[in-house]
Amino acid sequence: MAVTPLLALLLALIVAPPVSTLAADDVTGRDLVGWLGETYARGGRSDLPDSRMVVLSWHPRIFLYKGILTHDECDFLIEEATSRLERSGVSDSVTGAGGLSDIRTSSGMFYVRGENPVVKRIEERLAMWTMLPVENGEGIQVLRYQKTQKYDAHHDYFSFEGADENGGNRMATVLMYLSAPEEGGETVFPKVPAPPGQTSANFSECGMRGMAVKPVKGDAVLFWSIQPDGRFDAKSLHGSCPVIRGVKWSATKWIHVGHYAMGGEREETVHRVMYVPPPPPAVPGCKNTHKLCQHWSESGECESNPGYMIGHKGAPGACVLACNRCDILKAA
The missing domain is CATH 2.60.120.620 (q2cbj1_9rhob like domain)
Incomplete structure (x- = not known):
């Protein structure tokens, strides 16, 4: 008996394994x-x-x-x-x-x-x-x-x-x-x-x-x-x-970020690599006045302590550059 394409498809569906029996790998x-x-x-x-x-x-x-x-x-x-x-x-x-x-x-x-x-x-x-x-x-x-x-x-x-x-x-x-x-x-x-x-x-x-x-x-x-x-x-x-x-x-x-050494394994430093957009045109006087400004900025201090970090018009804060708020100087 000749096997039609439709019959072949039905036979394939009948003998095919269910999805749940696919290899665990x-x-x-x-x-x-x-x-x-x-x-x-x-x-x-x-x-x-x-x-x-x-x-x-x-x-x-x-x-x-x-x-x-x-x-x-x-x-x-x-x-x-x-x-x-x-x-x-x-x-x-x-x-x-x-x-x-x-x-x-x-x-x-x-x-x-x-x-x-x-x-x-x-x-x-x-x-x-x-x-x-x-x-x-x-x-x-x-x-x-x-x-x-x-x-x-x-x-x-x-x-x-x-x-x-x-x-x-x-x-x-x-x-x-x-x-x-x-x-x-x-x-x-x-x-x-x-x-x-x-x-x-x-x-x-x-x-x-x-x-x-x-x-x-x-x-x-x-x-x-x-x-x-x-x-x-x-x-x-x-x-x-x-x-x-x-x-x-x-x-x-x-x-x-990388392999964390334990149990005598050799430690390896994995430096941070991040996308840094091109800086805006420099504003005269826009700078950080404390060596830890960048660390503080990365810890969220620009948002949680803006008075010290950013300051305000006429009184810029200590970390204006790290907080990317040179506009404070423009306002002054």
């Missing part, structure tokens, strides 16, 4: 969630859960991935970390100095990168989501926030000299929620306006200071400290609101 961008909320989890894949990615903000770039960790993975990270907790310290983003501070009152510990199969699997999954190599990340830090404990608003990007010496600066941060408190403990971005659906009826007073994300076990937030053109994004300012009721557990993965 057939990985494309469709494995991540699309902008319209659809999911693309392939059958047989366990490294990327059937979850949703939501764009929370483009300026700065902030994304939410729902259910990127299983509850078992969350429980494992907590259980293994509990006996290793110590009071969390801070590193000053401008000076680089470290130590204890009331700015941060949680307890925490660090896993070594790839320390055990669970940590290794999570790190590989985060690398797939962020499209940044596992080797660019610091070890996962697990944090416990008890009642009233918090981490005031800060930047993960460092502006001090020497910040580029091991893998370059911190480019992106993934915040994973291992357990949720009964109230409080939101991650807040003070420089991003709160969306209309965010109200004081369902968010704490701290959470209403900007766009906030409520902790949900297994969810993760990804935000970028460096803009696509290489510049520091001052709007990446963020903090952990005080826990009001219950206990919050979270895990942080800081990801650098």
Whole structure:
């Protein structure tokens, strides 16, 4: 019997394997969630859960991935970390100095990168989501926030000299929620306006200071400290609101521009490379009067401390050039 083209097509459809049986190595961008909320989890894949990615903000770039960790993975990270907790310290983003501070009152510990199969699997999954190599990340830090404990608003990007010496600066941060408190403990971005659906009826007073994300076990937030053109994004300012009721557990993965050396690996400096537009015609007298003006500008001081940095008509500030506000001199 002759096989017609239509019959051949029907036979091909019958014998073709379903999409869910395609090889697990057939990985494309469709494995991540699309902008319209659809999911693309392939059958047989366990490294990327059937979850949703939501764009929370483009300026700065902030994304939410729902259910990127299983509850078992969350429980494992907590259980293994509990006996290793110590009071969390801070590193000053401008000076680089470290130590204890009331700015941060949680307890925490660090896993070594790839320390055990669970940590290794999570790190590989985060690398797939962020499209940044596992080797660019610091070890996962697990944090416990008890009642009233918090981490005031800060930047993960460092502006001090020497910040580029091991893998370059911190480019992106993934915040994973291992357990949720009964109230409080939101991650807040003070420089991003709160969306209309965010109200004081369902968010704490701290959470209403900007766009906030409520902790949900297994969810993760990804935000970028460096803009696509290489510049520091001052709007990446963020903090952990005080826990009001219950206990919050979270895990942080800081990801650098280049390979972050650990365990005796050789450190390599990765200098910042950024697009710099042609400067406008020079204005006589437009200059910086302090050697740290450029660092302060990159840390967002032009926006948060304009009186000192920029000044006003007739009284220019100390860092007019770094803030790109030579127009102040023209006005004078």
